[in-house]
């Protein structure tokens with residue numbers, strides 16, 4: 340699905356990504372973690388073809404970046420980020436916001452086919468938001484809005500779903516509801532790449548973990564191999580204990596970190 344080989348990105352004097360290699364195969368779902376400024380969003384922007392590396396090779400869904408039309412590749416990629424959420428029109432009814440996901444634009448300026456509306460409403464119902472379909476997006480809670488974004492990204496039936504901190508800013512209740520939806524992505528034919536700051540968001544859906552430190556891959560591979568207290572301590576410079584419960588990792592910070 341994704342093959343990044345020896346990717347580096349230089350900005351002036353700074354090496355933002357430093358010889359990063361990462362491979363996401365079909366059937367795998369990856370969680371990417373790392374400290375603030377370690378390069379996670381930059382990595383996602385490269386997967387989407389919004390940023391090009393200074394050196395290295397990126398292949399996504401069989402297209403080699405630099406030799407393909409990235410706009411075509413992006414049609415097969417769903418991208419969920421705070422920036423996108425901020426661009427959506429708060430006055431538009433929720434079902435319409437979801438329906439625009441079937442197309443490459445943010446708002447409709449023509450009649451929406453009934454079939455597309457039906458698909459949007461079905462996705463909202465699947466996420467227990469059917470009763471809110473006619474409400475303006477701006478009246479929904481932050482958690483509900485994030486679910487709307489997820490539903491919207493699924494409209495185009497993406498092969499790859501890239502999520503940049505989709506649970507940021509959610510309370511415990513809203514976050515768990517969102518995580519239920521994310522875990523349910525296993526029923527779809529889609530590979531997920533998910534950036535988060537919180538280890539406990541690595542729900543059972545996820546098969547692999549990548550840890551980024553100062554623009555380099557500190558560790559990457561099957562989650563139970565990669566996610567250990569030693570690798571977390573190396574990535575975050577903090578003393579922790581790590582426990583798995585129902586195939587979900589939890590962190591306890593030791594006194595004084």
Ligand SMILES: Nc1ncnc2c1ncn2[C@@H]1O[C@H](COP(=O)(O)OP(=O)(O)OP(=O)(O)O)[C@@H](O)[C@H]1O
Nearest residue numbers: 350353355373374375376377378379380381382536
């Ligand atoms: N346009 C830019 N010009 C120069 N430096 C940049 C630019 N964009 C990002 N950076 C730098 O690149 C580094 C990595 O940024 P990035 O946003 O990828 O990190 P991140 O791991 O996603 O951080 P966070 O967890 O805080 O969101 C940071 O040091 C950032 O300041």
